[in-house]
Amino acid sequence: MATVVAGADTSVTVQSATTSASAVVTNQNSADALYNQFITLMVAQVQNQDPLNPADGTEYVSQLATFAQVQSTENMVTILNNNAIMMDNLQVLTTADLVGQTVSVRTDTLQADGSTVYDGSIELTSPSNTVTLELTDEQGNVTNIALGSHSSGKVDFSIDTAELGLEGKYSMNVLLDEGQTYTPNITLNGTVEMVSIPSTGGASVLTINGIGDIPFYEIASFGQKSNNS
The missing domain is CATH 2.60.40.4070 (Immunoglobulin-like)
Known part of the structure; x- marks a missing residue:
């Protein structure tokens, strides 16, 4: 545990520790993190568009649908992997009972x-x-x-x-x-x-x-x- 000296400026130390903890906990490549980045970029794109020449709303909907499809595919892969693990475990239990039969x-x-x-x-x-x-x-x-x-x-x-x-x-x-x-x-x-x-x-x-x-x-x-x- 670090010792805090009275009167010392600890703001840099606390900020550094917070940043390090956040880096450990947050996976920047996770589906949730990528989704948040995508929404942040989309909001920024809407806020910074030319008011005299706004982007077509269907373009945003198309982008969101495309990302949702990618996220759905990733979830499906995860489910299939989990099912494969369950099938392997079931096979082990089934074949173990065959000894002597x-x-x-x-x-x-x-x-x-x-x-x-x-x-x-x-x-x-x-x-x-x-x-x-x-x-x-x-x-x-x-x-x-x-x-x-x-x-x-x-x-x-x-x-x-x-x-x-x-x-x-x-x-x-x-x-x-x-x-x-x-x-x-x-x-x-x-x-x-x-x-x-x-x-x-x-x-x-x-x-x-x-x-x-x-x-x-x-x-x-x-x-x-x-x-x-």
């Missing part, structure tokens, strides 16, 4: 551990007399799982990695009747082991057994299918 993920790879049975499904858009799930390891070795004849729709499958002797990373492909040119979607079921939140923002990353790390939006469905369905 079973989810279905769209994928064409399998991380086999040699002991687990992995369940999944294939989505057919047209019937096929033969449906085969083809698994290829990183050395090019192929394991085929025949699923038989199916009409269009979902075809469930199971991969017993212990029985088939599968361990490591495999790519998955679906073989159909000759002439079928589309690639069916494959979903694999797995348990969420961990949820990671990127420090730079963006989608949460889920670590799922049998699948590995995938972004949150790759999940096709949550929970397991009822045995009664």
Whole structure:
């Protein structure tokens, strides 16, 4: 705390302190500060116009409308940024609850551990007399799982990695009747082991057994299918 000497002229000191405090508190680039400057300049423009040749009033209205539009855009950007933060927080809360739950993920790879049975499904858009799930390891070795004849729709499958002797990373492909040119979607079921939140923002990353790390939006469905369905 500064000491005031009796009789000394403190007007300069007080004025300097007031100015410094005002500089700290007031943000000259804020929307409110710019709006006040705009109104001040407009009033000065009106007061100093030529009385014999006054400016058209519509010009002032146009200027005010333009500034109001800019201010409205700035407010909208602020609202959108706040909404984005809220969505990120909601995503964190949602994905955190997924740990330990079973989810279905769209994928064409399998991380086999040699002991687990992995369940999944294939989505057919047209019937096929033969449906085969083809698994290829990183050395090019192929394991085929025949699923038989199916009409269009979902075809469930199971991969017993212990029985088939599968361990490591495999790519998955679906073989159909000759002439079928589309690639069916494959979903694999797995348990969420961990949820990671990127420090730079963006989608949460889920670590799922049998699948590995995938972004949150790759999940096709949550929970397991009822045995009664």
